[in-house]
Amino acid sequence: MLHRVVSATALALAALAACAQAVPAPAAAGAPGIDQRQAAQGQRIDQGAASGQLTRREELRLERQQAHVDRAENRAKADGVVTGQERKRLHAAQDAASADIARQKHDRLRKPASS
Numbered sequence: 001m002l003h004r005v006v007s008a009t010a011l012a013l014a015a016l017a018a019c020a021q022a023v024p025a026p027a028a029a030g031a032p033g034i035d036q037r038q039a040a041q042g043q044r045i046d047q048g049a050a051s052g053q054l055t056r057r058e059e060l061r062l063e064r065q066q067a068h069v070d071r072a073e074n075r076a077k078a079d080g081v082v083t084g085q086e087r088k089r090l091h092a093a094q095d096a097a098s099a100d101i102a103r104q105k106h107d108r109l110r111k112p113a114s115s
Contacts, residue, residue: 031082034073037094042066044101052111058104065100069093 045062048054054062072093076086 031073031077031087031090034090034094038066038069038073041094041097041101044105048101048105049111053105055109055111058109062097062101062104065097069097
């Protein structure tokens with residue numbers, strides 16, 4: 001009798017463990033694609049500033065825009081889930097920031113050469 005109870009308990013625990021592995025964790029506040037894109041855009045700004053393609057004013061404006069996207073992302077993640085609508089809004093903000101980075105890097109304004 002005891003053997004049957006132990007076997008049933010072991011079977012129940014094995015089934016519970018299998019179910020726990022099969023159910024994916026909720027898409028917590030993670031937004032890896034958004035985070036990666038933010039990092040890449042930051043690098044583009046840094047590269048543009050280092051090469052002289054961006055003036056100091058342009059660099060600061062673009063960094064403020066990136067900070068705005070960061071704050072929007074933090075607000076979206078605050079409840080633990082980034083909804084589809086929040087993700088769409090974040091992508092639109094990143095698209096606008098990316099276009100601004102490209103436009104500023106390729107305009108005719110240059111950082112004055114240091115002497």
